[in-house]
Amino acid sequence: MGAVAFLATARPGAAQADGLPSWNDGPAKRSILDFIARTTTPGGPDWVPVAERIACFDNDGTLWTEQPVYFQVAFAVDRIKALAVQHPEWRTQEPFRSVLADDRAALATLGLKAIVEVIEATHAGMTTEDFAATVVDWLATARHPRFDRPYTDLVYQPMIELLALLRAHQFKTFIVSGGGIEFMRPWTERIYGIPPEQVVGTSSVTKFELRPDGMPVLMKEPKVEFIDDGPGKPVGINRFIGRRPVLAFGNSDGDQQMLEWTAAGSGARFMGLVHHTDAVREYAYDRPSPVGQLDKAWDEALRRGWTIVDMKKDWKVIYPFELR
Known part of the structure; x- marks a missing residue:
């Protein structure tokens, strides 16, 4: 797992031209690099102040594999x-x-x-x-049933590079996921370089208790407090981040409202979707899938000209272990 974390923050050789060496040249990569250049060039018409450089990423299916089950x-x-x-x-x-x-x-x-x-x-x-x-x-x-690797090996190298590139340009990167916030927080900093306070997710009720020995603890209760999926994602962003993102990346209909909320802001905006098209190296699925269904959000992305990343065409490698 430590090797993955190294890839998230190292590769200053990711100064290799553009910082996205695992991406094939094409419209998706060019749209990302163009957005970063436009929004971080002082004096340019699309310049975004550092405090407003908020980038939000879904986790399942956007930063790591989500098949055959979350x-x-x-x-x-x-x-x-x-x-x-x-x-x-x-x-x-x-x-x-x-x-x-x-x-x-x-x-x-x-x-x-x-x-x-x-x-x-x-x-x-x-x-x-x-x-x-x-x-x-x-x-x-635990091991993934298909790849027989730790689940944290199945993060996407191209997205690790994108997170690092954004941070190099003073963007603050957040996870906004339907997954449980306390399931993600123990490992996201090590794997993605995203600290626990920048993770927004579904949360359960917790209760403060003082144990007989005087030790204070927070106990998890069997009740969901907040579901950070679909329309809950913009609510979660407002509630826990307090700024509208200028960049948002997802992969499914559960991310549609986050992308819509991002697009509705003024100035330069970037909305991206990862489309799973590579059954050989990962998985291929979209509209009929019970996990990570991409249907209405795909139609809206096509209609509104959002960036759709075709995994098979746009990514040279998918996982960090392919580089070893």
Whole structure:
């Protein structure tokens, strides 16, 4: 995992011409470089003051792989299996029965409500510190079912380069994701160079408690407080960042409102979508996919001239381990 973090901040050889060596030359790359140049040239008509250089990125499917299931769901499934001995009722109770039986077809029909129920059951009843430690331990041992690599190996090298290039031009980079905020915060700084205070995500209720020994803790409760997806993303940006982004990147319909909110601001704006088109090196999916569906947002991007990154055409490499 440390090697990935190095790639996020190093590669000053990323002064290789333009800082995006893993991108093929084409309209997508040129539109990114043009936007950065226009908005950071003092005295230019599109110059953006440093304080307003806010760039927001979705996580699942935009910064790392999200197939065959969202990685936080994989984490929750493993937690269900680990905790099952304490909950014999789960053997017959959905959605836990399907999880324990590895019945993915049944799980797929249960929908978002079931996913939330699984996450609530496995993420609650712990202190925030204990939960963070559990996430870090899982990431150190769990392997992706197709690539047989740690999940944090499956970040996108071209997007790592883009994050670093933006920061080199004094942009502040944020994650704005439907994923759980406390699932992401333990590792995003090491992997993406994005510190925990710049992560916006779905959050559960936490409660302050004073233990008998006088130690104060925050306890996670089995209740979702805020869903940072779809129309929740602009709300989350306003609530936790307080500035409208000038650049936003997503990959699915869950990012549409974030891109619309970004586009509605004055001055220069950049709206981007990652289109998963490479079934050989990663995955190919869009409109009919139950994970990361890209349908209405794709149509709007085409209509409004937003930048669509074709993974197969635009990226020379996808993962950092391809460079080793």
